[in-house]
Amino acid sequence: xxxxxxxxxxxxxxxxxxxxxxxxxxxxxxxxxxxxxxxxxxxxxxxxxxxxxxxxxxxxxxxxxxxxxxxxxxxxxxxxxxxxxxxxxxxxxxxxxxxxxxxxxxxxxxxxxxxxxxxxxxxxxxxxxxxxxxxxxxxxxxxxxxxxxxxxxxxxxxxxxxxxxxxxxxxxxxxxxxxxxxxxxxxxxxxxxxxxxxxxxxxxxxxxxxxxxxxxxxxxxxxxxxxxxxxxxxxxxxxxxxxxxxxxxxxxxxxxxxxxxxxxxxxxxxxxxxxxxxxxxxxxxxxxxxxxxxxxxxxxxxxxxxxxxxxxxxxxxxxxxxxxxxxxxxxxxxxxxxxxxxxxxxxxxxxxxxxxxxxxxxxxxxxxxxxxx
Numbered sequence: 001x002x003x004x005x006x007x008x009x010x011x012x013x014x015x016x017x018x019x020x021x022x023x024x025x026x027x028x029x030x031x032x033x034x035x036x037x038x039x040x041x042x043x044x045x046x047x048x049x050x051x052x053x054x055x056x057x058x059x060x061x062x063x064x065x066x067x068x069x070x071x072x073x074x075x076x077x078x079x080x081x082x083x084x085x086x087x088x089x090x091x092x093x094x095x096x097x098x099x100x101x102x103x104x105x106x107x108x109x110x111x112x113x114x115x116x117x118x119x120x121x122x123x124x125x126x127x128x129x130x131x132x133x134x135x136x137x138x139x140x141x142x143x144x145x146x147x148x149x150x151x152x153x154x155x156x157x158x159x160x161x162x163x164x165x166x167x168x169x170x171x172x173x174x175x176x177x178x179x180x181x182x183x184x185x186x187x188x189x190x191x192x193x194x195x196x197x198x199x200x201x202x203x204x205x206x207x208x209x210x211x212x213x214x215x216x217x218x219x220x221x222x223x224x225x226x227x228x229x230x231x232x233x234x235x236x237x238x239x240x241x242x243x244x245x246x247x248x249x250x251x252x253x254x255x256x257x258x259x260x261x262x263x264x265x266x267x268x269x270x271x272x273x274x275x276x277x278x279x280x281x282x283x284x285x286x287x288x289x290x291x292x293x294x295x296x297x298x299x300x301x302x303x304x305x306x307x308x309x310x311x312x313x314x315x316x317x318x319x320x321x322x323x324x325x326x327x328x329x330x331x332x333x334x335x336x337x338x339x340x341x342x343x344x345x346x347x348x349x350x351x352x353x354x355x356x357x358x359x360x361x362x363x364x365x366x367x368x369x370x371x372x373x
Contacts, residue, residue, distance in 0.1 A: 346371065
């Protein structure tokens with residue numbers, strides 16, 4: 001009898017390992033497939049999506065090329081990509097429409113306090129020891145600045161006194177990777193082991209809630225409004241086609257793009273600058289049908305906010321949560337949430353999605369993030 005029990009004890013971990021491995025191999029992406037959405041939305045606005053924070057071989061640590069990037073973006077059915085090569089704007093000569101994709105060149109600026117992304121400038125900045133110099137110069141050139149990977153374990157933003165920037169990269173995919181290899185290393189080791197079998201699952205396993213980034217966001221919002229973006233921080237390895245849809249910036253505009261490089265570039269850049277953007281892990285499920293409505297603010301009243309995911313058959317898999325001043329103020333299961341909040345109070349609206357676990361049952365992941373100012 002003892003021999004049988006011993007064999008069972010030895011066999012169980014092996015069986016569990018084989019079971020989980022097979023689950024991962026056959027784990028399909030996207031996990032859910034919502035109904036397709038058109039560019040013109042039911043509320044009269046227009047929806048476009050793209051990838052931001054991408055390095056090419058114009059960066060010292062980049063290996064991917066512009067043609068490879070455009071091909072990956074085309075396969076992912078994106079509308080635009082924004083390159084952010086280190087301390088240069090060499091990609092500007094490729095700006096415009098290529099393969100149906102609008103390419104926009106920005107730059108990632110290295111400072112002693114960390115890195116930030118400079119948008120809508122025509123020439124790179126000279127070096128300085130003070131971060132406020134960089135922000136001032138970007139503004140003088142008509143551009144705006146977004147802090148990159150603010151809580152990265154290897155390159156965080158450290159100048160807590162100078163908050164003269166216009167945006168925060170709330171989600172950075174490279175930060176997830178770096179965090180996964182911090183003690184106790186388990187998440188990183190599991191992803192490394194299974195990524196060759198199912199790359200998308202390995203990427204999904206890296207996702208955790210961006211708690212430190214959200215805290216940094218609300219600390220900044222207490223001083224002045226900012227926009228948010230998500231950054232892939234791709235460098236060409238892994239290849240662009242594997243990561244291009246990992247975190248998508250969904251842009252909402254009042255006017256449609258017209259296949260005119262200069263005017264369309266202004267529309268996209270303006271939408272990012274003004275906060276007409278929401279972020280989503282589209283490799284899990286397309287977030288094209290996410291809508292958010294915010295009533296006008298007035299001096300002494302409440303305003304109504306409504307967020308919903310339209311045409312999503314698995315609505316019981318969705319969880320809406322709304323945060324203000326670092327705390328959750330509302331939660332709702334299903335396809336939508338509606339609430340009233342004080343005027344002029346910024347809130348973070350997030351949609352969580354329930355996906356199958358590789359063990360048994362389900363697990364919940366952050367899917368969509370939108371900031372309402």
